[in-house]
Amino acid sequence: MSHRTTRRTVLKSTAAVAAVTLASPYVRGAYAAGTITMGCWDHWVPGANNALTKICNEWGEKNKVEIKIDYITSQGEKDKLTAAAEAQAGTGHDIMSHRDWNIRTHQRVLEPLNDVVDSMIKKYGPISPVAEYLAKNKGTWYGIPTTVGSQVKPCQTRFDLFKEHAGIDVQAMFPSDESKWDKATTDKWTWDAFLDAAQKLHKAGFPVGLPMGQTSDAVDWVGAFFNSMGVVFVDDKDNIKVNSDETRKALEYMKKLMAVNPPEVYAWDDAGNNRWMISGKGSSIMNPPSSWAVAKRDNPSVAEKIWHHPMPKGPKGRFVGQLPQFYGVWSFSKNKTAAKDLLLHISQKEQVAQLVEASFGYDLPSFKSMYDLPTWKTVGPPVGVSYGYPPRGDEQTSVFGAPARAEVGAQMYNQAINTVMVSKFTQGNEKLDDVIKWAEKELEGTLRA
Numbered sequence: 001m002s003h004r005t006t007r008r009t010v011l012k013s014t015a016a017v018a019a020v021t022l023a024s025p026y027v028r029g030a031y032a033a034g035t036i037t038m039g040c041w042d043h044w045v046p047g048a049n050n051a052l053t054k055i056c057n058e059w060g061e062k063n064k065v066e067i068k069i070d071y072i073t074s075q076g077e078k079d080k081l082t083a084a085a086e087a088q089a090g091t092g093h094d095i096m097s098h099r100d101w102n103i104r105t106h107q108r109v110l111e112p113l114n115d116v117v118d119s120m121i122k123k124y125g126p127i128s129p130v131a132e133y134l135a136k137n138k139g140t141w142y143g144i145p146t147t148v149g150s151q152v153k154p155c156q157t158r159f160d161l162f163k164e165h166a167g168i169d170v171q172a173m174f175p176s177d178e179s180k181w182d183k184a185t186t187d188k189w190t191w192d193a194f195l196d197a198a199q200k201l202h203k204a205g206f207p208v209g210l211p212m213g214q215t216s217d218a219v220d221w222v223g224a225f226f227n228s229m230g231v232v233f234v235d236d237k238d239n240i241k242v243n244s245d246e247t248r249k250a251l252e253y254m255k256k257l258m259a260v261n262p263p264e265v266y267a268w269d270d271a272g273n274n275r276w277m278i279s280g281k282g283s284s285i286m287n288p289p290s291s292w293a294v295a296k297r298d299n300p301s302v303a304e305k306i307w308h309h310p311m312p313k314g315p316k317g318r319f320v321g322q323l324p325q326f327y328g329v330w331s332f333s334k335n336k337t338a339a340k341d342l343l344l345h346i347s348q349k350e351q352v353a354q355l356v357e358a359s360f361g362y363d364l365p366s367f368k369s370m371y372d373l374p375t376w377k378t379v380g381p382p383v384g385v386s387y388g389y390p391p392r393g394d395e396q397t398s399v400f401g402a403p404a405r406a407e408v409g410a411q412m413y414n415q416a417i418n419t420v421m422v423s424k425f426t427q428g429n430e431k432l433d434d435v436i437k438w439a440e441k442e443l444e445g446t447l448r449a
Contacts, residue, residue, distance in 0.1 A: 034335050035066045036342055039086075039093040041079055041149045041325060042071040043359065044290045046297070051358030052148055052346075059345045065338055074099065086330065094333040095343065098326045100216065101401075101410040103135045103143035110142040111329040111336055116344050117141040120367070124349070128366040130322040130399045133406060143326030144343050145366035147355045150324040151288040152364060152391060153220045158206070159307040161283040165204040166197035174309035176377055176384025178392050186393060187313065191228065194312040195257055198284075202260035206283040209276035210261055211268040212423055214416035218268070220321025221286040221311075222418045223400025226250055228314025233412060233443060234404035240443045243436050251425050251432060258426040266427050278302060286311070286321075289379075289386045293360045296381075304381040309388035310395040322397035324366055349373075361386035411446040 038056070043049050049071050060067040070093070072079040080102060086092030087106045103110065118141075121127055128145065135143035155170075162168045173185055198208045211218040226233075229250040232241040258265070265272070274291035276282035280302050285291065295303035311320045327346075329339045345351065349370055355363050357375045365371075371390040379386050391397055400418055401409025412418075421439050424430045430438075 034064075034338050035068065036060070036095065036335055036339055037093040038067065038069045038095045039079070039082060039097065040069055040071050040095075041097045041099065042073045043148065045293050045359045045362050048148070048355075048359040048363070051354050055346060055351050055354060056342065059342055063338070063341070065335075065342075067342075090332050092330065092332075094335050094339045095327050095329055097146060097149070098143060098328050099149070100323055100399075101134060101406070101413065103326050103328060104137065104406050104410060106328065107137060107142040109331050111331050111333065111340075113141045113144050113329065113340065113343075114139075116144050116340050116347075119344065120144070120347055124367040125369045126367075128322065128324060128368075128397055130397045130402070131324045131326075131366040133399065133402050133409075134324060135326050137406070143328045144347060146325045146327050147347070147352045147363045147365045148325065148359075150364045150366060151322070151362065152389070152397060153217065153224070153286045153288060153321045153323075154311050154389060154391075154395070155284060155309050156277060156287050156289075156291065157284045157307050157309065158277075158282070158302075158305050160305045161201060161204075161206050162197060165206065165283075166200045168193070168197055170307050170309050174307070174388045176387035181393055183393075186310070189310070189312055191225070191253065191312040191314050195253070198257060198260045201283040206281065207260055207262050208284040209268075209273050209282040210257070210265055210286065211270075211273050212258060212261075212266045212419050212427070213268050213272075214419060215268075215270045216323060217270045217273060217287065218419045219400050219413060219416050220323060222422060223413075224311055224319040224321040224398050225254075225314070226400070226418055227319040227398045228311070228316055229253070230314070230316040232403070233401075233417065233439070234408055234447070236403045236405065238405070238408070238447055240440055240447070242439045242443060247436060248432060251422065251435065254422045255426050258422070266423055277306070288364075289360055289362045289389055292385060293362065296360075300381075303385075306385055307382070307388070308386050310391070310393060313394075318393075318395045319398045320391055320395050322391075322399055361389055364390060408446050411449060412443070415442065415446070417442050 056067045072082050083096050087109050131145040157170050159170050162170055230246040231250050234240055273285040273287055277285050277291045278295045278299050292303055292306045311318055327343050329336055333339055352365050352370055353373050356373050361375045361379050376387045377384055401413040421435050424435045
């Protein structure tokens with residue numbers, strides 16, 4: 001049997017609807033001589049794709065199924081365009097990876113995956129509420145959270161610069177052992193403390209680099225900030241709540257913070273903050289370990305001084321932006337039963353551990369019970385650099401758009417209403433009340449749509 005990985009934009013195949021459901025508990029079938037085609041996100045971290053290919057091919061050999069994988073870049077949204085084309089044509093891969101809101105976008109042509117997800121929850125405990133918000137609708141799961149590509153965006157700090165110029169030792173505050181975290185100490189890591197540090201680092205010539213464009217890195221960290229400040233844009237009953245004292249205080253804070261960022265942050269894409277940190281000019285960004293992994297290869301003297309740790313705390317708590325990825329099985333898949341079994345296999349902790357290791361800790365499972373995997377504690381240099389990457393302590397996950405209905409939240413997120421608000425006020429110097437009125441009109445439009 002041949003097992004190969006090929007790279008294509010769209011796999012042309014004939015769709016056949018298989019009226020097969022899985023019994024509970026999950027029962028593995030026999031798939032001899034079958035084929036599963038997968039369209040997977042092309043990983044940022046060099047070499048990480050190889051681990052997924054290996055896991056899939058091992059399963060394929062055991063079950064006599066040929067696995068064909070296309071790794072599709074997210075640059076230019078090519079992966080989303082491919083998924084959209086397949087959904088419209090009713091033909092393509094059996095399994096497709098979906099980023100952010102894509103499960104909700106395509107749920108009408110996705111196979112329900114309650115059997116797979118429920119078995120995972122039963123085995124590994126509670127799943128991320130962000131994953132549930134993005135992939136579950138009216139009691140039905142249309143996607144299973146992947147480990148590959150799923151991420152949160154906490155602080156990624158140059159601990160040497162913070163210690164020298166701001167007097168803050170982030171390694172001592174957040175050591176690579178959660179049992180040693182002292183609440184009285186971690187409670188001091190607030191947005192006010194971050195602003196004070198950012199001002200000192202800017203004066204020293206090593207500014208923080210926080211993107212304020214309309215791509216996901218910007219939308220995610222700003223969304224987490226607004227949550228920590230108690231800002232609600234639209235609630236779960238379609239009430240627009242953005243005109244509030246909390247919003248005003250948050251924007252006034254942003255006026256001070258963005259003044260000590262490099263001016264180009266308003267034009268950065270998702271690679272901008274990575275390049276800033278890798279260059280050695282940046283003192284802090286909010287990002288997964290991908291920039292550290294590239295710095296390890298391209299600028300080791302920077303990589304060895306990086307530390308991941310939780311976000312600052314606001315009046316309403318400590319939040320970090322989460323962006324899970326998902327696997328979906330198309331309703332027109334030719335091999336649904338085998339596809340579901342493969343996804344269940346990929347999602348087991350033993351396989352997750354391999355994926356996390358291959359990505360140097362970038363890939364993040366949606367089950368907190370898996371945060372004890374050794375990679376985050378042992379990867380380096382410095383050893384333990386990514387221990388604080390998974391949400392630990394009092395850090396909660398969030399996604400901009402919630403708690404609004406997902407259909408509304410998706411529009412808010414994709415239009416980047418939160419970062420546009422900040423840009424209007426901090427870069428455009430528009431009046432605060434005018435910015436809030438603009439946001440209200442935009443939110444009214446999302447509700448009408």
